[in-house]
Amino acid sequence: MSPDWIVHIVDDDDAIRDSLAFMLESSGHRVRAYPSADHFLEQTDAPEHGWIVTDVRMPGKSGLDLLRTLRARGLTLPVILMTGHGDVPLAVEAMKAGAIDFLEKPFDAGRLLAALKTSRESLTLGDERAAEKVETARRIATLSGREMDVLEGLFAGHANKAIAFDLGISARTVEIYRANVMTKMKASSLSELVRMVVVSRT
Amino acid sequence: MNALPEPSAPLAHRLSPWRIPWAIEANAPAAFAVSIAAAVAAFVVLSVLPPAIGTSVTFLLLVPSVLVGAALGGLWPGLVATAFGVIASIALGSRAPGIGGIVETGLFAALGVGIALVGDRLFRTDATARAFNETILQREAHLQSILDTVPDAMVVIDAKGIVQSFSAAASRLFRRAPADMIGRNVSCLMPAPYRDAHDGYIERYLKTGEKRVIGQGRIAVGERADGSTFPMELSVGEVRVHHSHYFTGFVRDLTERQATHARLQELQSELVHTSRITAMGELASALAHELNQPLSAITNYLRGAERLLEGPEPDVERLRDPVSKAAAQALRAGDVIRRLRDFVATGENERHVESLSKVIEESLALALVGVKSSDVRVQKERGYAADLVFADKVQIQQVLLNLIRNAFEAMAGAPRRELTISTHTGDNGEALVRVADTGPGIGPALAERLFEPFMTTKRTGMGVGLSICRTIIDAHGGRIWIEDTPGGGATFAFTIPAGVSDES
Secondary structure: OOOOOEEEEEOOOHHHHHHHHHHHHHOOOEEEEEOOHHHHHHHOOOOOOOEEEEEOOOOOOOHHHHHHHHHHOOOOOOEEEEEOOOOHHHHHHHHHHOOOEEEEOOOOHHHHHHHHHHHHHHHHHOOHHHHHHHHHHHHHHOOOHHHHHHHHHHHOOOOHHHHHHHHOOOHHHHHHHHHHHHHHHOOOOHHHHHHHHHHHOO | OOOOOOOOHHHHHHHOOOOOOOOOOOOHHHHHHHHHHHHHHHHHHHHHOOHHHOHHHHHHHHHHHHHHHHHHHOHHHHHHHHHHHHHHHHHHHOOOOOHHHHHHHHHHHHHHHHHHHHHHHHHHHHHHHHHHHHHHHHHHHHHHHHHHHOOOEEEEEEOOOEEEEEOHHHHHHHOOOHHHHOOOEHHHHOOHHHHHHHHHHHHHHHHHOOOOOEOOOEEEEEEOOOOOEEEEEEEEEEEEEOOEEEEEEEEEEOOOOOOOOHHHHHHHHHHHHHOHHHHHHHHHHHHHHHHHHHHHHHHHHHHHHHHHHHOOOOOHHHHHHHHHHHHHHHHHHHHHHHHHHHHHOOOOOOEEEEEHHHHHHHHHHHHOOOOOOOOOEEEEEEOOOOOEEEEEHHHHHHHHHHHHHHHHHHOOOOOOOEEEEEEEEOOOOOEEEEEEOOOOOOOHHHHHHOOOOOOOOOOOOOOOHHHHHHHHHHHOOOOEEEEEOOOOOEEEEEEEOEOOOOOO
16 A cells, blocks of 8 residues: 555544554554544644545534535545444435445444545546446436335435335335345445445436 | 401301390491381371271381381390380370270380390391301402412312312313313313223212322323323312212322422433333434444454454564453443443332332323323223232333333224223232233234344334333243234233232
8 A cells, every 4th residue: 555645543432543543554554543523633734645534423523524624625535434323314414425435333344445445546547437427327227116216215314114114115125125226236335325326416 | 458357256256146135236326217217207107197096006007117126226226116116105095095005005015125136136147147248258259369379270079070160270271261161070171091980980989988099199191171181290188068079189280390399300200210211212322333332443453453364474462452452342342231231120129019000090191191182092990909019110110101102103093092901910919911902913923023122113113112121021020921902903911029018
């Protein structure tokens, strides 16, 4: 990995910061950790390279606030959000605000490392977004009406059960539609699916 | 404004029978004047009439003056009028002399004194009655002013439950005009399960004399004119006047007094406790977050360690720290779970001998808050004669509250909505409670898993309510299970140990 790229970890939980730093370092990344969004914003004068891996729910500025602050300052660092259980609607909002990925805790190291890698590559690839947009639109066109309903429900940040309730079908059926949607959209995770839809609609 | 009425001593004084009324009453001068005027008028009439008319008519005409004097002024004016009559008859006697005249004059005098005495009695009875009346009016005004200012609503009913009096506060509280309420059955102030049963309560009390509310007070549910319900504290007193029975109910609105009243604070803390089940939803989410933190950290440490081990010559020293940290995080996760367990079981042993019917009553009152009584018909059947159970009242209320709320939710779209809470004696003498609804019921497949944590059929439920119910009932040494309601619906049944009264 390029030594000039640093992973900035922002999390109020000591154990998360420490363990994440250890994991990333043992994977060859350079790491800096901050206990809050404000610490990060104060101590870093306009970092141009690197990623930000931040918790969504923190005392003071949330991960989402941090993302918006950075975008408002014109900083385009890729931001990966980590969420706890039940934060899915918030994470969807974050994706719409420009986060590159969100990971539900606990997540496997491989997921985070892959996200770091992809985001860096997509940055260098530049025009990929436009191509992706076309491809996503093509995939969405293959969805059936019900699959589309389920996709909208997921995109709105609803849990399976809530979607089942709204559509008047069983949660088990929603699971099947959801699996179909994931396959047709070639999405490996919910976050990837949400990111695709966000990209296709911007 | 409303001065206290005179103490009752003067009244008794006035009442004493046949007191020799030597005192001259205040209005005597007028009475003298009127009676003498009447006598003079009679005298004038008599002197004009021909003497042949006779002495009987003379006295007949003089009697009214004595009557008037006695009735208006008591004894003295009556006597004076009599004396005047005697003088007049003597004066007129010159026109019709004779023994007969003298005898008649004597008789008249005696009659006059008699009339004066009777008239005096009449006069005094009238005065007493008027004074009585005035005192009563004064007292009533006084009482009314108290009733108008007492903050608690007051409702007086007779033995048939018919409202006799309805205070201003009651009118405000129940949003019903006193005029509408007086003469109506008081049961219209309570929601359905009580409404139909109230006449029975009074009847039972009158028959058995067993007091369930009278003199003790309890928490109940009231219903306003618009059908909304509210929790209230009810105290009932009784009054017996001759053979009629009246009951006075004082009602305190518990929803309005939350901040100030000490009893309320107590209730509120119970409420907070009881509403934990609702809080569980939020808690579960916070808990998941808290559990995710150590689990994430463990994953990170171990994945990092794994990567180090994948290297050609793993630095074992570098591994020591993250591995021990991962272990510490696993313990942290255990702490989180322990905290959840403590939250569910309050820890301290709060079990006492409690009245099961009262526990049910109060849970129902809490569960009915905000529920329109017209929505669901609630029935109670009491088949557990001993009534006493050994339990943590608040925890059992928590179970009941949860089951009742579940039943309400289950019946939301059902054509027939009836909740039946019944008590029975179990096989080993323990108390058995059934909460039966007429909702869609629960399929056998689901019934088996229903008490498992995080199992739910609701859109927003967390699936913790019933698992907590089971934890509580288990902790009490009881059992909880599900049955079908005859005719459709679900019935939750649980047992709790019988209570032995403190004395034995």
